Every structure is written in C-alpha cells, then in structure tokens.
Amino acid sequence: MKKISITLLAGAMVFMLSACGQAKNEVESQADIMNDITQSGKETIETDAEGMQADTIAQNRNETVETDAEGIRADTITQNQKETDAAGKEDTVYDVLDSLVGEYSYTSDDSAGKLIIQKASDGYDISDYISESSYRFLANSSNIQTLENNKIYIEYPELLLSDDTVHFSYYTLVYGTDGIDVYYGMAEPENAEFLYHAVKKNDKDEDSVTAHAASEAGEKLIDFEAPGIKEYEYPSEFIMGDNLKTALAQLASGYISFDSGTTATGDWKQYFINNFIQNSRLTFDYLDLISGQNNGLISIDELNYIQYSLTNTEVDFSTYVSPDGPDIIRYEAASPFSSGSIIGYDYRDTDNGVLITADLEVRYDGAEDTQKYEITAELVRNPYSCFDGYSIAALSRSLSEHAPN
Secondary structure: OOOHHHHHHHHHHHHHHHHHHHHHHHHHHHHHHHHHHHHHHHHHHHHHHHHHHHHHHHHHHHHHHHHHHHHHHHHHHHHHHHHHHHHHHHHHHHHHHHHOOOOEEEEEOOEEEEEEEEOOEEEEEEEOOOOOOOOOEEEEEEHHEEEEOOEEEEEEEEEOOOOOOOEEEEEEEEEEEEEEEEEEEEEEEEEEEEEEEEEEOOOOOOOHHHHHHHHHHHOOOOOOOOOOOOOOOOOOOOOOOHHHHHHHHHHHHOOEEEEHHHHHOOOOOHHHHHHOOOOOOOOOOHHHHHHHHHOOOEHHHHHHHHHHHHHHOOOOOOOOOOOOOOOOOOOOOOOOEEEEEEEEEEEEEEEEEEEEEEEEEEEEOOOOOOOOOOOOEEEEOOOOOOOOOOOEEEEEEEEEEOOOO
C-alpha cells in the first residue's frame, strides 16, 4: 500500500511537468475564476451587508418612529387626561356653587347676618355680610383652594401690608341639605373654629305668595286714588329730584346689588320699614305729608304704596302689619348707623326710563372720612311713584376709583 501511494505521487508529478504550460493556464484560469468568485462573494457579502444594514437601519428607524409615536401618544393621552381632570375639577366646583346659589341668613354674636352665593361674569361670588354696612369677607371662585367631599376651602387675603406681604385667613364652608356651616381659622383650615350655621332663604316667602294670590283674585294692593297720590308730570329732559336722590342713596347704602327679586326675600319688609319709614335721617315729601296728617302713623295701605313707588313691585304687608292696626309709627326711629347722599350723576334714556351712573358718599357714625362709591341704576317710569315718578328696577354698587386707599 505504501509503494502504490509513492508511485501514484510520482506519476502525478511527471504529469505536471510534462504539461507545465497547460497546467499553468488552467491554474491561472482557476485563479481567475476563484478571484471572480471571491469578488462576487465580496460583492454579494457587501450587498447583503448593506441590505442587512439598511434593513437594520429601517427596522431601527421604524422602531424609533413607533417609539416616538408611542411617546407622542402617551404624552397626548397624559395631557388630555390632565386637561380632562382639570376641567372635571372645575366643573365639580362650579356645579356645587351653582347648586348653592342663594341668600342664607344666620345669627352670630347676637347679630343677624347673611351669606350670599351668586353667579358672576367670571365665576361665582361668595360674600358674608355681618350687617348692611359691614362684611366679614368678600370672596370669589379664585379664593377657593379645594373642594373635598362637602367642604369648600377658601383662602382669603385678610391683610395686605405696605411691602406687599399678604396675610391669609381660612374659611371652610360645610354644606348640606339643611344649610351651610361656616368655620374660620387664622392659620390652616384644620384649626378652623365654628362661626355659625346659615339657612337658605326661600325664593318667595309667605308674604309674596299672599300678594300673588291677591293679584290673581283681582284685588288692588295699591289705591292710586288715595289722597296725596298724584300722577307725575315728566319734564322734557330727565332731572333727578330730591325724592329720587334720597331713595337711590338709601337703597345703595344698604345693598351692593338690588333687583325685583330682592323684594321677595324674607328680610326685605323689615329693611324697608327701618330704612324708609322709621329712619330719622331720611325723609321725602309723601312721607312728610301723611305722617303730618296722621300724627306719624303709617297704615298698611300707605306702606304698600310707598314700597310699590320705590320698587315697581307689589308687596303685601298684610301678614306683617295687621290691617286692623296698630299702624307703623314713623317716629319710633330704627335708623342705621350711616347716611348717604348723591353728589353727581350721568344718565341715558331707555325705552321705559333711564339708566344712570352716580357718585355716592356714605358717612358712618364714628368715622371722620366718607366712603365713596359709584352706583349704576336702572330706573323705570312709574307715573304714580312718590319718588319723582320713577321706581328703581335694579341697582349695583362698587367702590369708586377716587375712594381713599
């Protein structure tokens, strides 16, 4: 076996030597073929590599795009969720305030006050009046910190110092079906102490229902043929007479806002008697006339007429003052601790009256300075009104720009 292998090898060598030129050509051809194959392989590999690289880049790009898209979608969802949550929170606060709109009465420290929640152009106003001439706080929607369960937390700027430092106090309104409990604290809401329980007033009380029933039955609350009642003769241009000035000043001194709905609240009749009949600081021609004729006694019919002259709205005093007497005594003074006066006004005519803006000065007992306000009032013609032929349909009051700081 070993010899055979050597012989075969020798034969192979002889063949190679005898065919040297042909073998060389074959080798070169084979080398060229191999080079071609190698080159093709390289090109194929490079092409494949480039393809793989392109695929990888495309894949990575797709993954990046998908990742970015998912990120954008996630960000969008998060932002939308935030906006939805914020809108939901706002709606919740506004929904609660809307359901609480109205006037609430309370007694605190042996004095009667009122808590008012009303809709405003930029949200809701929440105001606490200790009396007609003083307030505990005047807040709005922006003062609400949070709403939790049935509690409204209010951060109120109690004091502003000259260096712009603000001292806050905190009010908590706990609302329920029977009214609103109000708590107050100088520090955080957790330390707030109970102030009072406020009960919502009905939109229409017993007296307004009586007035409506009388009107439906065709009964007249106002007798325009009574002695002393005369039809007013209007001049060619509007002039605010002293009787009307007196009515506007007194009403604006007691109310920040007023309209026909105010006459349906439970405390209107007492306010009217105290401030327009038994007010020793106030007088007008018709009141002087009838009190001079009757030794200061004002009957229920005269109350009905004067109140109608002021507001152009019928209010029946029959359940407040008995038709059989005793009459209201004008000189049993129940004057407020302030008095107001109109010091200037502008006006423009409307279809049924005038719209005026006026400057009001209010003087408070014990205070040297006067408080200046600007009032806007809608006056309607009422030919039988004892206030110079006009009634006050609506009124609002704000601090004057010229008011002292």
